Amino acid sequence: MTPFFRLHSGGVVRNGHGVLFVGPSGAGKTTLVVRLVSEGFALLSDDEVWIDPASRHLHPSPRRCLLKDSSRDLFPAHRHKLRQGDDQGGFWWLDPEDIRPNCRAAPSPVWGMVCLGPRRTRPVLEPIGQTAALTTALGESMNFPECRADGLSLLVELVKSARLFRLHTGDLDECARLLTAALP
Amino acid sequence: MSERLKPAVRADLEYHELDDGGVVCDPLADRIHTLNLTAAYVWSRLDGSRSIEQIATELHEITGVSIQTAVTDVGLAVERFQDEGLLQRP
Numbered sequence: 001m002t003p004f005f006r007l008h009s010g011g012v013v014r015n016g017h018g019v020l021f022v023g024p025s026g027a028g029k030t031t032l033v034v035r036l037v038s039e040g041f042a043l044l045s046d047d048e049v050w051i052d053p054a055s056r057h058l059h060p061s062p063r064r065c066l067l068k069d070s071s072r073d074l075f076p077a078h079r080h081k082l083r084q085g086d087d088q089g090g091f092w093w094l095d096p097e098d099i100r101p102n103c104r105a106a107p108s109p110v111w112g113m114v115c116l117g118p119r120r121t122r123p124v125l126e127p128i129g130q131t132a133a134l135t136t137a138l139g140e141s142m143n144f145p146e147c148r149a150d151g152l153s154l155l156v157e158l159v160k161s162a163r164l165f166r167l168h169t170g171d172l173d174e175c176a177r178l179l180t181a182a183l184p
Numbered sequence: 185m186s187e188r189l190k191p192a193v194r195a196d197l198e199y200h201e202l203d204d205g206g207v208v209c210d211p212l213a214d215r216i217h218t219l220n221l222t223a224a225y226v227w228s229r230l231d232g233s234r235s236i237e238q239i240a241t242e243l244h245e246i247t248g249v250s251i252q253t254a255v256t257d258v259g260l261a262v263e264r265f266q267d268e269g270l271l272q273r274p
Contacts, residue, residue, distance in 0.1 A: 131205035135218050152209050152216065156200040 004050040004059065005151050008140035011044030011058055012036045013105035017184045018058040020049060021167075022133075022140050023116030028169045031071045032116075034078070034099060035176050041183075042105035043096050048142065053150050056157065057107040065094040074172055111184055112163040113137070123170035125178040133164040191262055192232030192272045199227065213269060226261040230271070236262055 010021035010029035021029050030046040037043045046065040049058050067075070069090040072082060081098040085091035096103050115128060115136040137155050138144070144151050165182070169175055193199075198209040206224035208217045219227055222243070229239045236258050244254040265271050 129204035130202040131207070131218050131220065134202065134207055138216060138218075152198065152200065152207070156202070156207065159202070 003053075003143065005053055005154055006142035007049050007051060007137065008047065008142050009049045009137075010046050011049040011060075011105075012041035013044060013058075013108045014041045015184055016108055017111030018044060018105070018108040019112045019114060019183055020058070020110065020162075021114050021116060022136050024140065026068075027116035028119075028175075029116065030065055030067055031074060031172060032167075032169075032175060032179070034065055034067065034071075034075060034094065035172055036179060037096070037099050037103050038075070038077075039176065039180065040100075043099070043103045044105050044108075051110075051154060051158070052107065053154055055107070056109065056154065058105075058110055059107045060105050065096065065099070067092045067094055110158055110162050112165065113159065114165045114167050114179070117166045117168040120168040120170050123175045123178055124168045125182055126166055126168075128164050128166045130159045130164065132166070133159045133162075189274065190232050190235050191230050191266070191274075193227060193230045193265065193270055194272055197270060201228075208270060210268075210270060215268075217268060217270070222257050223261045223264070226258050227265070230262070230265070232272070 007020065007022065010033040012019055012033055021032055023029060033043065033046040043060065044058055045061040048061045050061055051058055067082065072079060072092055078094055078098060082092040082094055085093060113133055115133055134155060137159065141151060167175065196211065200207050201224065205221050206219040206227060208219065225243060226239060240251065240254040240258040243249065243258060244251045
């Protein structure tokens with residue numbers, strides 16, 4: 001059985017269209033995902049999206065969302081629902097059901113990939129090329145060695161079929177506005 | 185590297201073309217290389233039938249860059265491929 005390809009990425013779905021937020025730890029994946037799910041998007045994951053090598057569909061991962069201390073104050077409505085991480089100081093678990101009931105997404109085809117770039121004074125969402133997107137995705141692949149040949153083909157197919165963006169993060173309200181306007 | 189050499193890429197490499205470049209997987213070295221548009225063009229011409237000079241001339245004719253720039257760009261790309269062990273040994 002071929003394993004799922006695991007991408008270090010946030011992911012949401014709206015109207016059946018999956019969108020990935022790819023970037024290293026600290027790039028803002030969880031913050032963006034929790035915000036978008038609060039606004040009605042369905043949740044794939046805040047940190048790790050699984051890709052079925054056969055169907056190419058994005059699958060939700062079962063874990064809870066993990067917010068950093070620095071993001072906790074951005075979600076006052078969820079603050080009382082946060083549970084402190086047992087062995088990870090400065091981290092807070094948030095159960096998806098506490099963001100919005102039944103917010104888990106069904107497996108969905110990918111529509112877009114948003115690579116998270118360095119924070120700017122004003123957020124900017126801009127189109128990027130396939131090479132830049134692929135380079136980012138390769139860097140965030142979690143099980144590439146065991147999926148090498150299939151994994152590369154899968155990622156190439158993904159960047160060829162998806163709309164590709166870079167989001168220079170910043171003010172969360174503005175990021176959410178940009179994404180809500182751009183995503184299907 | 186001599187401009188008259190006719191380099192060829194290794195046959196065992198996995199290559200995928202992208203709209204704005206390409207990506208090469210080297211299973212022996214366990215490495216992946218991403219190529220920009222110029223490097224991807226050069227890669228596509230390295231089948232052992234063309235010299236660096238010929239590839240540079242083609243690049244000059246297709247893109248309109250000066251022949252000097254084309255020779256430099258092609259030479260640098262081939263040198264990089266050679267340094268990374270992606271070319272067949274002469």
